[in-house]
Structures are given as C-alpha cells and as structure tokens.
Amino acid sequence: MGAELPPSHYENASIVVPSTVRRSAQPSSIEQEVMEMFDEFRHPLLRYSLSFGLTIHDAEEVIQEVFMALFRHLHLGRSRRNLRGWLFRVAHNLALKQRIANQASSQRTAGDASLADEHADPAPGPEEQLTAAQRRGFLQAVARALPENDQHCLRLRAEGLRYREIATVLGMSLGAVSVSLTRSLARLARADGR
C-alpha cells in the first residue's frame, strides 16, 4: 500500500517552524501556504468526505471549511506537526457532522405526511446492492459491509496516511489501527478469492 503512495512533505512535518517566525508571518504568506495545501489535498479530502455518503456539494463545502479552519489554525500560530493528519481529522469531524445533519433533515422530511414514500425502506435491496457492487467494484461493496471504523482506516490508508496519522484522525491506538487494517484486508482478500 505504501509503495504506491508518494509521501507528502506535510506528512512528517515535525520540522516545526519556530514560534517567533510563525507569529511574524504575514497573512498573505499563510494564505499562500493554505492554497498550496488545498491544491495538494483537495482530491484526497474530497474522496474521504464522499466516502461518508455526502453529496459532492456537501463534500466541497466540507473542504472549504477545512481549509478555512487550517487558515485560522496557522494564523493563530498553532502547531504545525502532522498537518496532513490534522486536515483529515477536521474533514472527518465535519463530514460526520454534515452526515448527521443530512440524516436529521431527511428524517424531518420523511416525517411530512404528504410524502408518499414515508414508509419506504431506505436500505437498498439485494438487487440494488448487486448493481452497486457491479458498478463500483466488488471490493468497494465488500468494504462497505465492514464496521465503519474499519472502513475509515482503510480509506485513510488508501489516501496515503501512515498508521500514526490514522490513529490521530480516528482517536485510536497504533495497535488498533494495525489490527483494523489487517482484519479488513483479510476479509477483502477472502471475499475477493471466492
């Protein structure tokens, strides 16, 4: 997995800029830095946000908020350690929040007596699941059946995050990340081999 994913120079950003330099940095230089990180991480963050089931529009909005938060974070001279992990953590939290809001909103809409499909089962049926699997790829369909945290681990790893970064994003131990990835890959491999 690691061999295919080029490391980002933000990955091991333990090269901490001295606080005196940070404080004196002008907003314009921070803006420039944020825009560079936007260019580098927009696609990985979008894919990760979309994996929460958000629409592309919601995901774009999440990404905008992530980079506004990054700008404020840097502007206040806060830690620059592991900024890639920081970005994914913020995106994770915002995407989760957006998904909860969407669910609450759809529940409110579903509560409207005027809707004809009030009692429709939101879960896709077996045929729909098969169609989705055929369309998106078999492994993705299997991955969607994994526990949610395992899915997050897999997708974060697929976006190039190292174990310690994944642990930071998801609030897990390094060992738990390792176990989760192994369990998921073993399950995917078994399904793939059938």
Add this chain to the structure above:
Amino acid sequence: MLHKDSHQANLHIPDEELVRSADGELSPQRTTEVDTHLKACWDCRARMEEFQSTITGFVRDHHAEFDGQLPPGDGPRALLRARLAEWSDQSTTGWWKRVFHFGVPQMAVVGLSLIAIVTGISWFRQASQKPSYVLFDEEAAPNRSLTPGATRQVALSEVCSVPREEVIGNVPGALRQRVLLEYGISNARPEDYEIDYLIAPRLGGTEDIRNLWPEPYRTRVWNAHVKDALEQRLHEMVCSGQLDLSTAQHDIATDWIAAYKKYFHTDQPLVSHSSIGAATVLELGRVISSPV
C-alpha cells in the same frame, strides 16, 4: 511469529506483520527479518502477494468510485481564496495590536469618552421623542450560519444560456417548511415570506436549504426586487467577462446588500429597482438624512 531457527521454519509470519511490512510500519530490524523469511517461505510470500493484490484492487476501486465525481478545482479554489482574503480583511488582530500599543491610560480615556458619547446619544434620542426608524431592514439579509449559499458546478456557457427565470414559488412545499423551521418561523402565512435563493440559479445557485432563506415581503428598502436587479447585474457582468463567476457567487453570498452597493455604486437602492416607489424612497431619504 518469525523464528531464525530453521527447525521452526513452519512458524509463519502473522498476517498483521505482513500488512505492517507491506506498509513500511515495522522496525528496520524486523523488516529485514521478514524479508529474509519471505525469500525462504512460499506460503508467506503467497499470503503477502494476496494482501498486495487486495490493496491494489481496493485502491483502484476507491479511486474509481470517487474520482469521476470530482469536479475541476478552479471554482472552489477561487472561492477559498476569496474567503481567505475576506477573513484577512476582517481579522481584528492588527486592530487589537494597535490598541494594546496605545497604552492603558490612553485606552481608559478613550473608553470613558465612548461611554460618554453613547450615554449622550441615548439621552438625546429620548429627549427628542422622535420615533426611531430602522434604516436597513433587519430581515433583508439571511443568517449566514444558516444560509451560507450553495452552488453547483456549472459551465459559464450554461450560466449564460439560462434566461431570466421566475424563481418565486418554485421551492417545494416541504423544503419551504424546512427553511421556515430552520429560521424558527412557525405559522407563517404564504403571503408573509418568499423563500428566496441567496445565490440565484442563474448564477449557479442550487435548491439547497443552505441557499434558501425566508425573505419577508414586508421589507421595504432592501427587498426582493432590489436583489433581483443585483442578480441581473451580476449575470450580465459574468456573461460579458467583466466579472468572475466565483467572485459573483462569493459577493452575493457574503452580503448581497454590500454587493448591490458595490456593483451599482450607490448606498441606496435605485428607484427603478425598488417596488416602493419614488415617493417612498424620497420619504425614506429624508428620514435617513435627518438627524437621529
């Protein structure tokens, strides 16, 4: 677990170590040991290749599932840049620095002066017994936290081929109710509010709850007719190449009244844009220009 002892060659490397080895998450020493074992053990090598194959397949599918949905980044990039610039402009850091450099005695004098001025104005307003006028309608602008604006990815050619549409009344009933509820408005009559788009569809706005807000019909100055005029103006500027679409979206979403003032170079709605009539505008003009 790997053992160097050749008698225990059948003790294979656990799956977790294989995965960690593939991911470069083992210590250098352990990585060397695992590599050595893999050279000798076909069974472990086969399992390792199985993991590698699964990883390759998963990453390929992961990208295939989402990459087709990813729109070009130019628009979002421009929007982010505009938001950052706006934030920088509004940042109070410099202002506070100047205040603290001012010194405590000077700050105390300024503070007391401000209190005196505010008290004086308050007293004068009470003494004059004049009615207080709301110069700007409080509900004319949406709550930005509830209605930040929402856009879709749209080509300029599509934007410029959209005719001037009538958007009033197009919002479905259920969505209308959601918007009103979000703003804490209950028991509203249909004639009280128009559910208006913050970023008009002809500027790439979407029928999304974050792009809709209840605009009261009772607003007199900065009303829907004035906003329509701004939308038309921005549409013309975008389609004539005078203005970037993302800038137009940003400006109208941030503060449409400020955008109107900016693009029409005026502090008040033009008479031709307001439905309240010239006489009323003149009347309001007198109110605005009269001392408080």
